[in-house]
Amino acid sequence: MAVRGNNLDTVRRHNLSTVVGLVHRSGGLSRSRLTALTGLNRSTVAALVAELVELGLAVEELPEGTRTVGRPSPLVRPHKDAVAFAVNPEVDAITVGVVGLDAVVRSHVRREVDAAPTPEEAVRITAGLVSELRSELPDRAVILGLGAAVPGLVRSSDGCVRLAPHLGWEDVPFSAMLAEATLLPCWVGNDASLGAVAERNFGAGDGVSDLVYLNGGASGIGGGMIVGGELLGGVGGFAGEFGHTRVAGAAVPGATLEDEVNRARLLDVLNVPAVDSDQLEQAVLSALDDDAVAEIDRQVDMLSTALRNTINILNPALVVLGGFLGALYDARTDEMTRLVGLQTLGPAFEDVAIARAALGDEILLIGAAELVFGSVLDDPARIVNAVPQHPVE
Known part of the structure; x- marks a missing residue:
């Protein structure tokens, strides 16, 4: 268009x-x-x-x-040397990357943590990694800012993390804290919503105006919705918390989707001690143990029910599954498609496709960088001239 x-x-x-x-x-x-x-x-x-x-x-x-x-x-x-820093704080690690305006992740560092970091720890680690990565950039690099993809409710107006339950954060002015520590303009958004934007612009959703993205990670399940080509954020920017919806058939009454479709359960039943996503995926795809197969099937059934509800309510053209949800989809593609079709209204099911996220593990870094690039696209000359290019002291 x-x-x-x-x-x-x-x-x-x-x-x-x-x-x-x-x-x-x-x-x-x-x-x-x-x-x-x-x-x-x-x-x-x-x-x-x-x-x-x-x-x-x-x-x-x-x-x-x-x-x-x-x-x-x-x-x-x-220009590949027009870059943004991107950060994704999680319960088990903080990942910081450098993303070019060409949407290519040039480099990244994953710093594991023993426990969910406090906001202060997350800012300190992020600032250190930004300084480290910044020193590796060429002199000609144009640094446009820093974007953060946080697993929680982020107020769109000011980047305040109102609630990140798995991190234990509440009412954290994360954007302001990052800006003070890095001396860069900073933007913060919900991780899954940013994943939806990244897939819409550069991944499986290229050219699709209505899609739903579900992300499965260490902090549970989040979602983002693109409706009519625009991110649906809700009045405060909190829309898309699919993981906190209740599911039928759970062993514990009142359990939510992320309680039942859960990465930690998969790691336990598959006896995978590491959190490497490739290792987890291979374990899911090759599982033969009866208990492991039963757990994978159970999670696929629960996820399929959630997808049926999502499709019936939102009527998207595409549902994109990221994180460990993508591994579940690859392991049971035909069965998940069958289950989703069982209770989805016929015309809505005819309109929708289900796909795995195309951007892989880099999706949240690319999405976080889009927060920065979106502001640059609004007024390139003003933003570029306002950002200091000297190294952070």
């Missing part, structure tokens, strides 16, 4: 935002394609691209293998 620009000089920033947004989400477009999509004239697009190149947000290059007659239209790509 075309994104219309405007030729008036008074809306240059709007046009700059339009162009960098198209380049970021596509991974690169020819200048002629940008002209067609924005409705701007060629000289205006050329000037806007030149400004993005000057800001360090884009690069221009000739397409490879061009054999057409005449001068080919240059390709405009997001």
Whole structure:
């Protein structure tokens, strides 16, 4: 769908935002394609691209293998050295990464912790890892800020973590704390909602306007919803807590989805001591022990019931499963599809597809970085010029 620009000089920033947004989400477009999509004239697009190149947000290059007659239209790509830091604090580890404007995770560090970190510990560890990763960036790097994907209820207006039950956090001004510690502009959001944005922009949901993303991790199950192409956040930004819905057939009355579909239970029954996601997935896929098979089947049944309810209520075109939920889906694809179809209304089931998250373990880092890039896309020149590029002392 075309994104219309405007030729008036008074809306240059709007046009700059339009162009960098198209380049970021596509991974690169020819200048002629940008002209067609924005409705701007060629000289205006050329000037806007030149400004993005000057800001360090884009690069221009000739397409490879061009054999057409005449001068080919240059390709405009997001600059890989325009980066955001991304952090995902969890109950067992804090992961910090560097993500380029091209949505590629350049590097990351996972620091394991013995117990759920306090907000102060999470900020201290994050600041240390940011400093470490920052020292490895080239001098030409343009650092745009830091985004955090937190497993909890995050107030969208100010990045305050109102409640992260598994971390034990309540009313934590996490965005402000990170900004003070790193001297970077910081944004904070719910991890699963950011995962939904990442999959919508760069993963399995590319081109899909209505999808539901469910993430299974150490802190339980969270969800994010894209409706009409926009993230559905609710009045405070707290929407999508699928893991806290009750499920029928649980051994304990009142148990929630994340009580029953649970990574710790899988690790225990599969005798997998490590928390490496690849190791857990291989154990799920190769399980032969009767108890392990029974537990996998039970969790698949519970998850399928939740998916039926989700599809009946929201009528998405796509349901994306991330984290250990993706491993369950791969292990029982046909059975899960059958179970979901049993009680889903026919027309809704005909409209929906179920898929595993395409971005793998990097999904939450990419989603956290999108918090930063989203602000840059709104006003590239203002944000870039406002962010200090010198190392944190």
